[in-house]
Amino acid sequence: xxxxxxxxxxxxxxxxxxxxxxxxxxxxxxxxxxxxxxxxxxxxxxxxxxxxxxxxxxxxxxxxxxxxxxxxxxxxxxxxxxxxxxxxxxxxxxxxxxxxxxxxxxxxxxxxxxxxxxxxxxxxxxxxxxxxxxxxxxxxxxxxxxxxxxxxxxxxxxxxxxxxxxxxxxxxxxxxxxxxxxxxxxxxxxxxxxxxxxxxxxxxxxxxxxxxxxxxxxxxxxxxxx
Amino acid sequence: xxxxxxxxxxxxxxxxxxxxxxxxxxxxxxxxxxxxxxxxxxxxxxxxxxxxxxxxxxxxxxxxxxxxxxxxxxxxxxxxxxxxxxxxxxxxxxxxxxxxxxxxxxxxxxxxxxxxxxxxxxxxxxxxxxxxxxxxxxxxxxxxxxxxxxxxxxxxxxxxxxxxxxxxxxxxxxxxxxxxxxxxxxxxxxxxxxxxxxxxxxxxxxxxxxxxxxxxxxxxxxxxxx
Amino acid sequence: xxxxxxxxxxxxxxxxxxxxxxxxxxxxxxxxxxxxxxxxxxxxxxxxxxxxxxxxxxxxxxxxxxxxxxxxxxxxxxxxxxxxxxxxxxxxxxxxxxxxxxxxxxxxxxxxxxxxxxxxxxxxxxxxxxxxxxxxxxxxxxxxxxxxxxxxxxxxxxxxxxxxxxxxxxxxxxxxxxxxxxxxxxxxxxxxxxxxxxxxxxxxxxxxxxxxxxxxxxxxxxxxxx
Amino acid sequence: xxxxxxxxxxxxxxxxxxxxxxxxxxxxxxxxxxxxxxxxxxxxxxxxxxxxxxxxxxxxxxxxxxxxxxxxxxxxxxxxxxxxxxxxxxxxxxxxxxxxxxxxxxxxxxxxxxxxxxxxxxxxxxxxxxxxxxxxxxxxxxxxxxxxxxxxxxxxxxxxxxxxxxxxxxxxxxxxxxxxxxxxxxxxxxxxxxxxxxxxxxxxxxxxxxxxxxxxxxxxxxxxxx
DNA sequence: AATGAATGAGACTTCATTCAT
DNA sequence: TATGAATGAAGTCTCATTCAT
Numbered sequence: 001x002x003x004x005x006x007x008x009x010x011x012x013x014x015x016x017x018x019x020x021x022x023x024x025x026x027x028x029x030x031x032x033x034x035x036x037x038x039x040x041x042x043x044x045x046x047x048x049x050x051x052x053x054x055x056x057x058x059x060x061x062x063x064x065x066x067x068x069x070x071x072x073x074x075x076x077x078x079x080x081x082x083x084x085x086x087x088x089x090x091x092x093x094x095x096x097x098x099x100x101x102x103x104x105x106x107x108x109x110x111x112x113x114x115x116x117x118x119x120x121x122x123x124x125x126x127x128x129x130x131x132x133x134x135x136x137x138x139x140x141x142x143x144x145x146x147x148x149x150x151x152x153x154x155x156x157x158x159x160x161x162x163x164x165x166x167x168x169x170x171x172x173x174x175x176x177x178x179x180x181x182x183x184x185x186x187x188x189x190x191x192x193x194x195x196x197x198x199x200x201x202x203x204x205x206x207x208x209x210x211x212x213x214x215x216x217x218x219x220x221x222x223x224x225x226x
Numbered sequence: 227x228x229x230x231x232x233x234x235x236x237x238x239x240x241x242x243x244x245x246x247x248x249x250x251x252x253x254x255x256x257x258x259x260x261x262x263x264x265x266x267x268x269x270x271x272x273x274x275x276x277x278x279x280x281x282x283x284x285x286x287x288x289x290x291x292x293x294x295x296x297x298x299x300x301x302x303x304x305x306x307x308x309x310x311x312x313x314x315x316x317x318x319x320x321x322x323x324x325x326x327x328x329x330x331x332x333x334x335x336x337x338x339x340x341x342x343x344x345x346x347x348x349x350x351x352x353x354x355x356x357x358x359x360x361x362x363x364x365x366x367x368x369x370x371x372x373x374x375x376x377x378x379x380x381x382x383x384x385x386x387x388x389x390x391x392x393x394x395x396x397x398x399x400x401x402x403x404x405x406x407x408x409x410x411x412x413x414x415x416x417x418x419x420x421x422x423x424x425x426x427x428x429x430x431x432x433x434x435x436x437x438x439x440x441x442x443x444x445x446x447x448x449x450x451x452x
Numbered sequence: 453x454x455x456x457x458x459x460x461x462x463x464x465x466x467x468x469x470x471x472x473x474x475x476x477x478x479x480x481x482x483x484x485x486x487x488x489x490x491x492x493x494x495x496x497x498x499x500x501x502x503x504x505x506x507x508x509x510x511x512x513x514x515x516x517x518x519x520x521x522x523x524x525x526x527x528x529x530x531x532x533x534x535x536x537x538x539x540x541x542x543x544x545x546x547x548x549x550x551x552x553x554x555x556x557x558x559x560x561x562x563x564x565x566x567x568x569x570x571x572x573x574x575x576x577x578x579x580x581x582x583x584x585x586x587x588x589x590x591x592x593x594x595x596x597x598x599x600x601x602x603x604x605x606x607x608x609x610x611x612x613x614x615x616x617x618x619x620x621x622x623x624x625x626x627x628x629x630x631x632x633x634x635x636x637x638x639x640x641x642x643x644x645x646x647x648x649x650x651x652x653x654x655x656x657x658x659x660x661x662x663x664x665x666x667x668x669x670x671x672x673x674x675x676x677x678x
Numbered sequence: 679x680x681x682x683x684x685x686x687x688x689x690x691x692x693x694x695x696x697x698x699x700x701x702x703x704x705x706x707x708x709x710x711x712x713x714x715x716x717x718x719x720x721x722x723x724x725x726x727x728x729x730x731x732x733x734x735x736x737x738x739x740x741x742x743x744x745x746x747x748x749x750x751x752x753x754x755x756x757x758x759x760x761x762x763x764x765x766x767x768x769x770x771x772x773x774x775x776x777x778x779x780x781x782x783x784x785x786x787x788x789x790x791x792x793x794x795x796x797x798x799x800x801x802x803x804x805x806x807x808x809x810x811x812x813x814x815x816x817x818x819x820x821x822x823x824x825x826x827x828x829x830x831x832x833x834x835x836x837x838x839x840x841x842x843x844x845x846x847x848x849x850x851x852x853x854x855x856x857x858x859x860x861x862x863x864x865x866x867x868x869x870x871x872x873x874x875x876x877x878x879x880x881x882x883x884x885x886x887x888x889x890x891x892x893x894x895x896x897x898x899x900x901x902x903x904x
Numbered sequence: 905a906a907t908g909a910a911t912g913a914g915a916c917t918t919c920a921t922t923c924a925t
Numbered sequence: 926t927a928t929g930a931a932t933g934a935a936g937t938c939t940c941a942t943t944c945a946t
Contacts, residue, residue, distance in 0.1 A: 014944065016909050039265030040354055042936065053911055058938065123412050124350035128266055137413055145417065162434075167417065168427035171405060178408050179401030186349050187363055191371065191393065201394035208388070209435025269920060279928050281922085290920065491717030492806055495941060505907050507943085516941065575864050576802035580718055589865055597869065614886075619869065620879035627857030631849060634856055638801050639815055643823065643845065653846035660840075661887025692923065694930050721916065731932055736917070 022060045024050045026071045027114075034117035034185060038068060038125045068125075069132050075118045076139055082109060087147055095155030096211060099148075099173065100203045107199050111180050120185035123178075148173055161210050169210065176202045248286045250276045252297045253340075260343035260411060264294060264351045294351075295358050301344045302365055308335065313373055321381030322437060325374075325399065326429045333425050337406050346411035349404075374399055387436045395436065402428045474512045476502045478523045479566075486569035486637060490520060490577045520577070521584050527570045528591055534561060539599055547607030548663060551600075551625065552655045559651050563632050572637035575630075600625055613662050621662065628654045700738045702728045704749045705792075712795035712863060716746060716803045746803075747810050753796045754817055760787060765825055773833030774889060777826075777851065778881045785877050789858050798863035801856075826851055839888050847888065854880045 017024075028049035032041040043064055047057045061067040086105060093101075110116055126133035149170040155161035161169075176199070183193060254275035258267040269290055273280045287293040312331060319327075336342055352359035375396040381387035387395075402425070409419060480501035484493040495516055499506045513519040538557060545553075562568055578585035601622040607613035613621075628651070635645060695702075706727035710719040721742055725735045739745040764783060771779075788794055804811035827848040833839035839847075854877070861871060 014910060016945065018909065021909090036353055037263070037265065037351065039263060043938085044936085054937090055912065055939080056910055059909065062938095064937070123408055125263065126412050127261060128263060133413065137416065141413065142416060164431060165423065165427050168419075168424045169431065171409070171417075171419065171424060172402060172428050172431060175401040175405030176398060178405045179397060182349055182404050182408070183397070186352050187359065187367065190363065190368060191397075193394075193397065197391065198394050198397060201391050202398050205390060205395065205398060205435035206431065207435070209431035209433070268918090280920090281928055282926080284921070285926070487805060489715065489717065489803065489806055491715065494939090506941090507907055508905080510942070511905070575860055577715065578864050579714055585865065589868065593865065594868060616883060617875065617879050620871075620876050621883065623857060623861070623869075623871065623876060624854060624880050624883060627853040628850060630860050631853030631856045634801055634860070635849070638804050639811065639819065642815065642820060643849075645846075645849065649843065650846045650849060653843050654850050657842060657847065657850060657887035658883065659887070661883035661885070692931060694924065696930065699930090720914090732916090733918080733933065734931055737930065742916070 021050070021052065021056070022070075025052070025057055025060055025067065026074060029067050030071050030114060030117055030121070033068065033071070033125070034121055038064075038121075038128065065129070068121075068129060072118060072122065072132050072136060075115055076136070079110070079115065080139060080143075083144065083147070095151050095158065095160050096207050098151060100207070102148075103177075103199050103203055104196075106177060107195055111177070111184070111195055116181050116184055119178075119181045123182070124186075145170055145174070155210070159212055162212050164210065173206065247276070247278070247282070248296075249300075251278070251283060251286060251293065252300060255293050256297050256340060256343055256347070259294065259297070259351070260347050264290075264347075264354065291355070294347075294355060298344060298348065298358050298362060301341055302362065305336070305341065306365060306369070309370065309373070321377050321384065321386050322433050324377060326433070328374075329403075329425050329429055330422075332403060333421055337403070337410070337421055342407050342410055345404075345407045349408070371396055371400070381436070385438055388438050390436065399432065473502070473504070473508070474522075475526075477504070477509060477512060477519065478526060481519050482523050482566060482569055482573070485520065485523070485577070486573050490516075490573075490580065517581070520573075520581060524570060524574065524584050524588060527567055528588070531562070531567065532591060532595070535596065535599070547603050547610065547612050548659050550603060552659070554600075555629075555651050555655055556648075558629060559647055563629070563636070563647055568633045568636055571630075571633045575634070597622055597626070607662075611664055614664050616662065625658065699728070699730065699734070700748075703730070703735055703738060703745065704752060707745050708749050708792060708795055708799070711746065711749070711803070712799055716742075716799075716806065743807070746799075746807060750796060750800070750810050750814060753793055754814070757788070757793065758817060758821075761822065761825070773829050773836065773838050774885050776829060778885070780826075781855075781877050781881055782874075784855060785873055789855070789862070789873055794859050794862055797856075797859045801860070802864075823848055823852070833888070837890055840890050842888065851884065 025046060029041070029046045032045055032049065043057055044054050046067070047054050050057075057067070061070060082105070086102060110119065122133065122136050126136065149166050152161060152164075152166045152169050152173075156163055156166065180193065180195065180198065183191075251272060255267070255272045258271055258275065269283055270280050272293070273283050276283075283293070287296060308331070312328060336345065348359065348362050352362065375392050378387060378390075378392045378395050378399075382389055382392065406419065406421065406424065409417075477498060481493070481498045484497055484501065495509055496506050498519070499509050502509075509519070513522060534557070538554060562571065574585065574588050578588065601618050604613060604616075604618045604621050604625075608615055608618065632645065632647065632650065635643075703724060707719070707724045710723055710727065721735055722732050724745070725732050728735075735745070739748060760783070764780060788797065800811065800814050804814065827844050830839060830842075830844045830847050830851075834841055834844065858871065858873065858876065861869075
């Protein structure tokens, strides 16, 4: 009111946006942490990117480390909910079909969103945040691993999947995910990946590699692969 | 073994560590960088771990960053040589067999050595060292990727491999490597991996998933792609 | 006594704290300044202790320093009035008796009230507030010192007190006061002091040490104290 | 050697004085802490006063607080030794004489040296350093208090001192010390004190006030204190 | 009049790097 | 060549103060 001329010059100063600040700050911080690493990111950069000043950051997060942890935890909770609902929504679907569904869901909700940056962050900085790394492992990695492994075992039991080592097969299923995240965040985009196609190819090959051949030589009566 | 008899004859020769220093320092630095990250590692820690004092480090490396770069480059050169010799040593071997050989060779020379730490370092810190990251991509990632891709194309051309997208298949082949490194260096060892078995399972599944089925309509008449 | 009957008739009158605020804030601030020191006390702590928020404090005091100064000055004025009335109320009383009266009056109005905290504050923080320290010296210390010194001189002139150095004796009279304040505010209460008894003992010893021996009644010739 | 012209301009830079630094820093810090208070003293000021730069300070003291504590403790130890030796060196000397000796010794070794600043520091800042304050009380105040009290009791038992409350009398003996320190460090020198004379006057008055009258005219008639 | 979010100067502390010994 | 004391730039965090609501 004092002078619109001035206010248009510095529009955002002294604007009170209590509710929006935390997520804005976390968004800014995630981008910078993921890009430059935790240590190389200055609080002032984060604040600036979020459109506030240094001090404001500390109204919402007790420390840089706290900010880091909040980012991780805030993102993880919804992811966990999804995992649960997915695993329940699929009663007796063929295992390999379910795996395909999971892979694409992960692609859409993680790989193609900023959540992938969280994963990169954990990979790159986990060592310096034992608590968060432990939390991440306990709440995310281990449950997912165990869930996938149980799927594989089910598939083997049902005769859908060959008799492979379930643990190694699980790791193998997860590796394209990790690879995609690393590729996306750590190196230049010399080989641009079409994620959808990439996941499809991966599913094609994995399915082919895992599926049990349809009992090639049973009785001379019927022919397979109709 | 460092024979006191000899050392008393020619003491300075065995006492001076001049030649060993750089590699000792790089060894120490690699361990710390990989464990705690570049920024969180102090020059003094490195020096201490190498058994010298801070100042000495600067006799061999102009700066912390220089030390980082030297570590990467020093390790990369021999790796590149191996890659070349491997690719040449395999004239007409079946592609899938060659891939298996490469995988185990990588396991033995990278995954199970400290070279895996280099890879982790590049993943975690590459963003802050564009020069090194670029060097790493240009000299390591891209050549390997292209080499593998050419193998896949060859395999397809020869009829050994199904008609999959060669680029995606290449990424898929590399992903278990990246995954293993991340697993080894970034998270606790809840699921201890037996690397040899892991690679074998991976090769089993990949081979099965990639190989061209032996012509489903086995009429006695003609032979395939001679 | 603040009659609920009345307050229901005229609520706003009793609800608004405007008039009480400054003293509440000063009270809170004095307690914290005295306990933790000026610098270590945050405006927010003061506000909280007074039951308001940070911003409110600035409606009543221009700055933290201003608040400090107001505390001192507000407390000093009434003290000065008392000093004056005391010194006037005692026309020709024996000096040592007057000193005893002053000592107990000081005990009751200063040592045993929060005013002692003011004195501690001046001792501890005076150096950083030259204006206030100067004010305190000019308005409090010097007048009291001079008043006491004049009493001593009177006592000597009247033959009630031995011929001691009046300045040193004055300091000596004041020292138990300073000591008591320091003891009360700066150290734990290992030796709990009964202030009344402490002052009495002090008066006993001082009186005995200062009083002129009753002229060992030599010859009946001349009479002192006519 | 590079250029005497320059070196005379900045004579003290890059001078290595490992052994002298700690005491120089403590000296500088004590002066500033005592003058401006702990909080208002910047590490850089201390460093500058000691002729070094900010960072150097941290080679010798882990933190500002650590520096504070070291100052106190370093000064206290020798003082304690003195106290012990004094108390032992006085076999059967009259108590009041011993007190006089102690008072002057304290004047010379504490009041008239920088040790008095330590005492002022404890008075002003003790509240923020519970550990040190506790140490100071335990090692200094309480032993001294107890020692003096035991002297008073001895004096009373021997008939040298009147039957006063020993605790209050002890406090009274200590109060001129505290007063002198406060006077010296907390206020301007309006009334310059000649410490030697001040202590003498104090001893005169105290002695007179404490001593047992020489058995009022022991005429052969009646016996006192039956 | 009261609130409390936002500001920004300033202090402590760290640590890569320099350099006298 | 090796040492480690000294330097000083830079970053985190605090908190007195401001001001839109």
